[in-house]
Amino acid sequence: MKALSQTSKYGIRALLYMVANPSQGEYMSIGEIAKEMDLSFHFLTKIFRELTSNGILNSYRGPAGGVALAKSAESIMLLDVVLALEGNDYFDSCLLGFPRCGIAKPCPVHEFWKVAKADLKDHFSNTSLSQLAEKINADEVRLYD
Amino acid sequence: MKALSQTSKYGIRALLYMVANPSQGEYMSIGEIAKEMDLSFHFLTKIFRELTSNGILNSYRGPAGGVALAKSAESIMLLDVVLALEGNDYFDSCLLGFPRCGIAKPCPVHEFWKVAKADLKDHFSNTSLSQLAEKINADEVRLYD
């Protein structure tokens, strides 16, 4: 189940890397993040530009430049990042792609899907980057599922 | 949120059409279904081949041939169709695409996503084509959401 594009996955993971591995200086270089995460510098740069233009990151050019969270990690919610990278219509989809599925003419799974999407959106809107980064740093490993 | 491919969406909708609009004869022609649903005959044929090879449909060639449900609409679950068209690994994905996300090294949203996927899978496995087709025939329309 591919709920998110590669762009979103990389974007979120890169942000979590930034929060989990705070830099000494004000800005962290995209090159370093890409290297540590073993993904394309250019692709990450492109993703970060989107996050910058959406007010999630600040960027600064030149030596010692890079990117930095525009707000505290506590106040950046997963929802913000998902909407920035997937578009604001992310939660508007009809599960089965029925042509004019909506309030007036709901598809047969409309109600169910509406609730499922609302739950997901709710979770995203209540999950901050700091909360997720904490889990990474705590190295929460489960040996049995 | 694009949870399903176009293939799955069309496939499910076409099956629902078949259940909601039973034909006189044993088989219903793909051409008729495609025409009624206003989608490509060739594409639908391709999708139906997959459903046929997965034991969800029976097909018959020649005049008066076509496709027919291989089992009762009550016993074909949404899950069967989704797994047939999306693959059996549909519920195995990591939401954030973390490299070795799993029991031993869960990603920061692993537990949440595991539950969300299980809920969805559960719903799919408890929803039959007949249940959904009934809603279509009842023309359940909601004027307020």
Place this chain on the structure above:
DNA sequence: ATTAAATAAGAATAAATAGTCTTAAATATG
């Protein structure tokens, strides 16, 4: 047998997504 009506199979094309590359602009430092 011949023809018409279907699906089967898969090649070919189009569109969307993912990823790479090149050039420009900004900034710090010697």
Place this chain on the structure above:
DNA sequence: CATATTTAAGACTATTTATTCTTATTTAAT
């Protein structure tokens, strides 16, 4: 000012998904 470092912008390419097209096979009816 010259140079090095870094992001910005967007063109370009590759891969995946979606869609169309062509040919083959099966079957019924005349």
